Amino acid sequence: MSEDIIELIKKNVIQGRVTQDDEGIEEGMVGQPGVTELIKEALASDVDVSGIINKGLTASMEVVGQKFENEEYYIPDMLASAEAVGAAMEILEPHLAKSGVKPKGKILIATVKGDMHDIGKNIVSILLRGAGYMVKDLGNDVETGDIVEAVREEKPDFLGLSALLTSTMVNMEDTIKALKENGLRDRVKIIIGGAPLSQEYAESIGADGYGADGFHAISVIESLNSGDSLDS
């Protein structure tokens, strides 16, 4: 039973189906349980949570990654699968502690003050959830003070800051300064991303990392999480 349902979860993550209403890639899947329905069913059947995560969610994302590498899948497919994993993790979150599963980390993410552009930030959020991180999205055009308060309250492991405009990217430096002034800078790793940014800019404003795109952002965070070099 547990193997069967984990296999179904895996299949539906690969198909990128969050709920039973989603089409997926194969024909005729609408109406069949999606990842959220299957996760709930698995929990009701006392299927081991670590098994769901490792054999169902993580293993399926490895398959999706391979398909992407082989150009069989495109970014919308990756995002759909990541969204399915994110939805699954949301349901599983209350059960992680008692199952002995350690969360990968908590991330706050925001588009900085003055900037309304949030497509990149949203994509990164989905991918991070799909990679098993807990993500709190603060939205766009977020006041510097609000970011500082959120870091104080949420105690995240990482802070992701996004900007599309050269005129708003300067607010990233202001945010980092404000975190320093409030004694919070050392509590959180800061990663920045956005079209006008670069590794050099990240270093110049004292950020811990720069994500060139969504996938790169994950690898940077994974490096920071494991204590590896930040230059990758």
Place this chain on the structure above:
Amino acid sequence: MPREGILISNPLERLSGEQVRQIHDASIEILNDPGLLCFNKKAAEIFQSRGAKVAGVSGSDTPCWTVKIPEKLVTGALDSAPKTVTLGARNPDNALIMKGDEPRVFFITGSETNMWLDVDFPTYVNKSDPGKEIKVPEFQPRRGMVADLCDSAHVCEHLESVDGYIRTVNIQDKDITGDNKDVNKFFACLNNTTKHVMSGLTSLNQLDNVVKMAEMIAGGPDKLKENPIISFITCLVKSPLQFVDDTTETFMEVCQRGLPIVVSSSPQAGTSAPIKEAGIMAQINAEVLAGITLGQLVNRGTPVLYGSVPVRARMDTLGDSYGSIETSQYNIDCVQMARFYKLPNYSTSGVCDTKIPGQQSSIERLFSDIVVTLSGPQFLHCAFGLLDCNSVFCLLQAVLDDTHFQMIKFFLKSPRINEQELETVKKQIREVVATPQKMFINYIRPVMRSGEISPPYPFEGDGDSDSVFALANERLQELRAKPVEHIDPDTTARIFREIPGLLPRLNVYKGER
């Protein structure tokens, strides 16, 4: 099912209805005054016997006659010329049905060039930093050979957007002579593509052998009539307004056999035609009408295409400037004239002035490819791979051109807007606006796999370098490695037994039996 081509729903037109009529009237007047100089006696006699005013020209080195064609001969020919022309193919699924009043475009290769352009990618080392190397395409021209023609037909068989094949390179092997060139070039084409094959004829005495070969492949004379796997192109009228002796003879012989033929005229604005648009249009239209009229007098109902290859002269050399903007304007005007007569049109695009593939080549050819396609010619001789006007052929360029035409065909797909689509997207918009992330990405996937989204440029580099030529060359090698459906062994054996002059090395079954 024949090939679909691409139907242009709202063809681009430059001329008003009144301007079309004015050009027609001017052409009719030109056909009567000054009329044409005719260097072919038989043609002059045919015109005279049907009411044209024909008079010998005194003092000419070669015998010639002035032929003043009355309007009634022209209108009679326009009535009898078929309004639908079928160009068959060895694979019937590759047949092309061209209706004069339907702007459905088919993309065809050609013309015949003397030079073949090889490409190589030697490595260059940076003098100041020897560790830095790049591969740069180098192009080397050489005389075209029959093996190149086979290679070209083979690759064009696999180029998705190529609907038909005009031989691309003049075969200049040492063992090719005036007496065996036609059979070898037609066989090389027919044996390496299952698409329609069109060519000019070098020697009229080879016409029967070429037709006999086509009949064997098609399954007999009647089958060839039903499915004309070959057609011909002749420039019987040399600009300005001269029936050339030998090509006019060839033209009349082809017409008598009832096979499809293009009546092509290629005046150059500024030298062999007036530089003004009105002038070149009135003249080219008169020249094509004269050819069509002769064809219908020779064999009423013979299938003809209104062929137009107008070009503007370069101001620096007075050579052809196919890359000039006016050349595209003239071609579009000709498409309108042919449509006015409800005759299928053979038009030209994609010929560039530059000698090698590169930015100028891409800009010149893509510009004319887009605008002339939009005008809706039925037979678009779109110069796949042609460079240096009509002098050089490069297969790498043909692969690039195929990509251009796939883009153009995608652009010309009909809008996908209807009540059902709008209901679906209104629901999507309402759903997405209610979500925190407000993104439509989830709806991309089914559309992405339905073919509704245009593919990325296939030769895109990594962003730091331009890899177009290298990637296109990889694609070319893949196409070369794909098999081609050759003519079957029995038919091939019969062709080699009964058609004189074929080069034994073209028999792909040689040694197998």
